Amino acid sequence: MPTILGQNQYGKAENRVVRIVRDGDTHHIKDLNVSVALSGDMEEVHYSGSNANVLPTDTTKNTVYAFAKEHGIESAEQFGIHLARHFVTSQDPIHRARIRVEEYAWERIAAPGAGEVKHSFVRKGQETRVSQITFDGSRWEIISGLKDLTVLNSTDSEFWGYAKDKYTTLREAYDRILATDVSARWRYHWTDDTEPMPDWDNSYDRAREHMLHAFAETYSLSLQQTLYQMGSRIIDARDEIDEIRFSLPNNHHFLVDLEPFGLKNDTPDGAVYFAADRPYGLIEATVLRDGAEPRIPLDMTNL
Numbered sequence: 623m624p625t626i627l628g629q630n631q632y633g634k635a636e637n638r639v640v641r642i643v644r645d646g647d648t649h650h651i652k653d654l655n656v657s658v659a660l661s662g663d664m665e666e667v668h669y670s671g672s673n674a675n676v677l678p679t680d681t682t683k684n685t686v687y688a689f690a691k692e693h694g695i696e697s698a699e700q701f702g703i704h705l706a707r708h709f710v711t712s713q714d715p716i717h718r719a720r721i722r723v724e725e726y727a728w729e730r731i732a733a734p735g736a737g738e739v740k741h742s743f744v745r746k747g748q749e750t751r752v753s754q755i756t757f758d759g760s761r762w763e764i765i766s767g768l769k770d771l772t773v774l775n776s777t778d779s780e781f782w783g784y785a786k787d788k789y790t791t792l793r794e795a796y797d798r799i800l801a802t803d804v805s806a807r808w809r810y811h812w813t814d815d816t817e818p819m820p821d822w823d824n825s826y827d828r829a830r831e832h833m834l835h836a837f838a839e840t841y842s843l844s845l846q847q848t849l850y851q852m853g854s855r856i857i858d859a860r861d862e863i864d865e866i867r868f869s870l871p872n873n874h875h876f877l878v879d880l881e882p883f884g885l886k887n888d889t890p891d892g893a894v895y896f897a898a899d900r901p902y903g904l905i906e907a908t909v910l911r912d913g914a915e916p917r918i919p920l921d922m923t924n925l
């Protein structure tokens with residue numbers, strides 16, 4: 623049976639880069655995990671083992687560190703744009719570069735007496751910022767987002783009126799806990815080098831803020847409804863974003879049956895829940911600007 627090579631890409635994954643800017647004794651830290659994936663005229667290396675078109679993955683790693691030194695890290699997106707442009711424009715056989723960046727946030731330790739410490743940091747335990755930068759020599763695709771942003775509403779959430787069959791045992795809920803670990807990816811309208819770029823950091827902060835406010839302010843009849851509110855709030859408020867996709871586990875909290883111990887656990891005040899970790903409902907959807915093309919992959923969580 624004849625065979626042919628299908629889709630392929632290669633590069634160095636998970637280059638951990640930490641850059642410290644020392645502004646007198648006040649230091650600033652950027653902490654990234656950068657993955658490079660290149661594709662182009664790579665038939666020969668697969669068919670015959672000729673490496674003539676292969677820029678070594680080791681070189682892609684070195685480039686990440688050299689660029690961090692030479693160009694700095696203004697934002698994850700900007701850094702990815704520099705790298706993608708470099709690989710595609712400097713190597714003829716490379717036609718496409720995809721750079722994935724995870725960013726870990728650090729905050730200064732505030733020590734009693736010393737005020738804010740200028741060079742001691744504690745890693746923020748909250749979400750991880752993520753982005754994916756793709757360049758094919760003419761068009762850009764920038765997808766940014768976050769994962770593991772854990773949120774909880776202790777009221778203003780109901781779930782009832784759902785379809786029922788002979789396997790349905792779920793009790794209708796008129797006041798439940800709604801909790802999730804938000805994983806979101808949004809796609810920027812910007813694709814063309816000649817157009818002004820968004821302010822990536824500001825856009826991230828605003829998108830995160832809109833999403834949290836919508837989560838807090840929505841009186842929820844389902845996690846699906848809350849998801850749509852979170853997405854549409856961002857699309858309405860941020861012109862630079864055309865599409866946003868969410869993957870939201872429903873982190874179930876079940877009231878514990880304490881009847882065996884003669885304890886009633888049916889009042890909202892002091893109610894005791896079992897926080898289950900699995901199985902969980904998984905609610906996923908994309909919210910689009912009207913007319914925009916859906917481009918964020920359905921299974922986006924490793925992106």
Ligand SMILES: O=c1[nH]c(=O)c2[nH]c(=O)[nH]c2[nH]1
Binds near residue numbers: 781792845846903
């Ligand atoms: O917000 C929810 N959406 C569902 O689709 C669902 N299904 C379920 O069992 N509980 C919930 N909650």
